[in-house]
Amino acid sequence: MIECLQHKEDITAREIIAVQQPAYTKEAELIGFDGIPALQEKARDIQASLEQFAGYRKDGKLIGVISYEKNMHHLTICRLVVHPDGFRKGIGRALLQFVIEQNEDAEKFEAVTAEKNTPAVSLYTQAGFQKIKTVKAEEDLFLSVFHLYPKRNVKVVHYNEKWANLFEKEKERLKLVFGPEIIAVHHIGSTSIPNMAAKPIIDILVEVRSIEAVNRYDAEMKAIGYTPKGENGIAGRRYFQKGGNKRTHHVHMYEKGDPAIERHLLFRDYLRAHPKTAEEYAILKKRLAARYPDSINQYIQGKDEWIKTAEEHAKRWEEGRNNANGSVVCYNSENDENGGLTL
Structure with missing residues (x-):
């Protein structure tokens, strides 16, 4: 089940850290770079964040987290992490779709991930995102920037007084x-x-x-x-x-x-x-x-x-x-x- 998370609450912030720490550790191994800033985050950093959070729970346990920032109608995915216990079960895709559906007014979605993070690259590509550019962040770290521009639906309705x-x-x-x-x-x-x-x-x-x-x-x-x-x-x-x-x-x-x-x-x-x-x-x-x-x-x-x-x-x-x-x-x-x- 996916729900919005009250990340300002201490217990929720600790749950988020418990998901993202092992998730980012696995990503660090995958891309060969251990300097991912989120690996250094503590619960207090989550509580201080201005991002909006949503989470995926299974049997009451938080196993997936997504957060984003929204400026007018441009939305940026800040983190999308799944606990290793939930890998390859469609949780990341479900969280991404949840954010897209909850923000129907967004004209642009942006996501950034390591070029070597093939599961994340595949996730965004399958969701309809297009790679816009590659950015060199560190000597051995290249980031892929993805954008999604949702189409406006054509809907004609009856006259409304x-x-x-x-x-x-x-x-x-x-x-x-x-x-x-x-x-x-x-x-x-x-x-x-x-x-x-x-x-x-x-x-x-x-x-x-x-x-x-x-x-x-x-x-x-x-x-x-x-x-x-x-x-x-x-x-x-x-x-x-x-x-x-x-x-x-x-x-x-x-x-x-x-x-x-x-x-x-x-x-x-x-x-x-x-x-x-x-x-x-x-x-x-x-x-x-x-x-x-x-x-x-x-x-x-x-x-x-x-x-x-x-x-x-x-x-x-x-x-x-x-x-x-x-x-x-x-x-x-x-x-x-x-x-x-x-x-």
Whole structure:
């Protein structure tokens, strides 16, 4: 059984040491290097650690331990040890999978092991990790660095009335961060369209006085859970993601007057005004999500032709509306791949 470990407790810290000491002793023999720092650790060192720990117990006895550190959505495996009594029983693989499953929002996992530690190298490789580089740590010690980038699952769900409230709450958080820099905040994307099935990600468009000024707020955005992505492929925009691989919010910021603002709002308003068209789009998205649950790119490509047709309809619709007031607005959609929009 795998459980989270309260490593600050003395008895648990001693259990962890009782697993890792013999495990690292075996590794030292395997790789021909006896200077592994963890061999010198005591229970007090475990208690002082800022890592998160999980353990595998059999008949109540701790025989496997994994620990990690998480910075935003990047997770680093710090130790993965199995007592010699538990070798070749799948315990290390189970612990690694546990951490991956418990951190669905992680965008990157990193692990480092000795190049000569073939069981560990095989474990990470079989789990889908890719070797990124080799680092020389000591005269006779080379370390292999592995990365895993989990794929984002494509999931389209039924419309949720809570999405509007989630937008309002996030709107207030953004206003607290940016203050007078903000001119207006709009709910866009499929979650802004009543009864529309969508990926459950709240898209927010923010009009600001100066797009360059937005750069000064990256630290504040990180503090409320966002990852700054810069322009992210669209000139004149600032883009932020929240939730890592288990995305919850996208924020698109444009300077007042940027034509992208009108483009986003027009497509939203067009679908709001045409429920049958919105339902047609929802059916397409559900079908594509079921067909390509692990490929966001194929999901996007499958929507491309429909979106192009809808764009033309939206243009004509807007031109008809504007005949009454003399203004003309053009529309050119942006999708997930090049714009991060969750339509």
